[in-house]
Amino acid sequence: MNGFKIFIVDDNELYAKASQHHLSLNPDNEVESFSTGKDCINNLYTKPNMIFLDYSLPDMSGIEVLRKIKQSYPETPVVIVSGQEDVSTAVELLKEGAYDYIVKDENAHERMWKSTNNIRENFMLRDEIDKLREEVDHKYDFSNIKGNSLALKKVYKLIEKASQTNITVSITGETGTGKELVAKAIHYNNKNKQKRPLVAVNIAAIPRDLLESELFGHEKGAFTGASNRRIGKFEEAIGGTIFLDEIGEMDLNLQAKLLRVLQEKEVTRIGSNTPVKVNARVLVATHKTLAEEVKAGRFREDLYYRLLGLPIELPPLRDRGNDIVVLAKHFIDDFASENDMGKLHITADAQKKLLNYDWPGNVRELKAVVELASVLCDDGKITDMDINFNSTNNGLSELMSKELTLKGYNIKIIQHFLDKYERNVVDVAKKLDIGKSTIYRMVKNNELEI
Numbered sequence: 001m002n003g004f005k006i007f008i009v010d011d012n013e014l015y016a017k018a019s020q021h022h023l024s025l026n027p028d029n030e031v032e033s034f035s036t037g038k039d040c041i042n043n044l045y046t047k048p049n050m051i052f053l054d055y056s057l058p059d060m061s062g063i064e065v066l067r068k069i070k071q072s073y074p075e076t077p078v079v080i081v082s083g084q085e086d087v088s089t090a091v092e093l094l095k096e097g098a099y100d101y102i103v104k105d106e107n108a109h110e111r112m113w114k115s116t117n118n119i120r121e122n123f124m125l126r127d128e129i130d131k132l133r134e135e136v137d138h139k140y141d142f143s144n145i146k147g148n149s150l151a152l153k154k155v156y157k158l159i160e161k162a163s164q165t166n167i168t169v170s171i172t173g174e175t176g177t178g179k180e181l182v183a184k185a186i187h188y189n190n191k192n193k194q195k196r197p198l199v200a201v202n203i204a205a206i207p208r209d210l211l212e213s214e215l216f217g218h219e220k221g222a223f224t225g226a227s228n229r230r231i232g233k234f235e236e237a238i239g240g241t242i243f244l245d246e247i248g249e250m251d252l253n254l255q256a257k258l259l260r261v262l263q264e265k266e267v268t269r270i271g272s273n274t275p276v277k278v279n280a281r282v283l284v285a286t287h288k289t290l291a292e293e294v295k296a297g298r299f300r301e302d303l304y305y306r307l308l309g310l311p312i313e314l315p316p317l318r319d320r321g322n323d324i325v326v327l328a329k330h331f332i333d334d335f336a337s338e339n340d341m342g343k344l345h346i347t348a349d350a351q352k353k354l355l356n357y358d359w360p361g362n363v364r365e366l367k368a369v370v371e372l373a374s375v376l377c378d379d380g381k382i383t384d385m386d387i388n389f390n391s392t393n394n395g396l397s398e399l400m401s402k403e404l405t406l407k408g409y410n411i412k413i414i415q416h417f418l419d420k421y422e423r424n425v426v427d428v429a430k431k432l433d434i435g436k437s438t439i440y441r442m443v444k445n446n447e448l449e450i
């Protein structure tokens with residue numbers, strides 16, 4: 001935020017000067033004073049951040065000036081400063097939209113100072129919220145999803161179509177193909193929804209017994225342990241989007257209840273008789289083939305058709321051709337810049353190795369593999385030696401997905417090298433450019449195994 005512009009409107013020049021001097025003690029404040037209501041109104045176009053307005057001016061009454069300000073700039077806070085200690089005047093002015101009322105007594109300047117600080121803080125917070133909103137909008141636009149393969153271009157087209165309406169969207173694809181990313185892109189690209197909440201519920205992550213209350217809410221005392229009333233996710237998402245991830249994991253009993261909610265467009269909290277209207281847009285995702293689940297009797301057919309809406313199928317990574325390299329470079333660049341590592345390069349051999357792999361864990365796995373390679377590589381060059389697919393067997397794929405301390409990462413990396421170089425401490429110390437004694441000390445402390 002630039003300077004904070006304050007108007008003081010007071011026909012008592014001496015008082016106005018004293019106020020101006022006091023408020024200018026903060027160099028961020030740009031204070032201007034005017035002796036008439038007209039002068040103030042004529043200068044409103046310069047957009048002051050706040051106005052101190054004397055109630056009794058020679059040309060207009062304070063309330064007239066206040067109304068004129070509120071007509072053109074309803075957001076500008078106006079603090080009335082007046083000699084009258086008349087409570088009813090204060091109430092009247094507050095009703096007309098004044099921000100505060102300060103009586104001209106010996107503490108008036110101090111209160112003006114405090115009022116300025118409060119309002120400035122509010123402005124800064126609002127500024128910050130606007131910036132964060134912009135960031136979020138930017139973060140989840142299409143550019144967040146990387147890849148140029150034909151298969152993915154079809155997906156982009158569908159995301160665009162899905163964003164233009166409120167149609168239900170069912171996103172399918174193997175684990176780690178970016179289903180959640182697509183759900184976010186649909187929500188944040190929808191002009192009506194992007195400023196409203198996106199409420200995500202992972203059906204698989206919530207214990208069966210708690211899921212109904214999580215989705216639809218409950219009243220106090222509805223069941224043992226329900227000590228307070230609780231709003232469900234559907235109600236939280238009113239006006240926005242609810243994203244039901246892993247919908248294929250929902251049990252049949254709850255599927256029936258969900259169907260009713262979708263049909264009636266209202267939820268009834270457990271323990272209540274009063275339904276609440278919900279108009280949330282619904283997105284669902286699953287790594288299962290729902291049609292097969294229906295055939296096997298594990299998913300209700302009527303719910304399946306209700307949820308199908310616009311289906312978007314995410315191709316597995318192995319079918320996206322050179323996107324594998326595009327994504328790898330993207331994750332490496334991100335990782336290097338987050339960790340101040342300078343530019344990292346990936347050799348042709350390493351790229352070939354990535355392209356020849358099957359990627360059962362899809363993009364999530366690729367991210368983990370190349371981030372680990374970025375840590376392991378020497379001289380800013382990722383070679384095929386740094387690309388490690390057996391990671392799930394020796395726990396290294398977890399390395400990047402878990403949040404460890406730096407020491408924790410060190411232990412994992414050194415142990416990995418020890419396993420790889422047949423427990424040759426001298427070789428490993430050389431490779432990692434650390435002292436042999438460091439490794440021996442860690443072995444002695446039972447942090448490493450040789």
Ligand SMILES: Nc1ncnc2c1ncn2[C@@H]1O[C@H](COP(=O)(O)OP(=O)(O)OP(=O)(O)O)[C@@H](O)[C@H]1O
Binds near residue numbers: 145175179
């Ligand atoms: N095309 C892409 N571009 C950039 N990042 C991607 C892309 N696809 C997936 N990712 C990243 O890969 C990781 C996994 O993606 P996401 O969680 O969206 O997958 P998912 O299909 O929902 O997985 P799951 O089925 O396991 O829930 C995330 O870190 C996501 O940001």
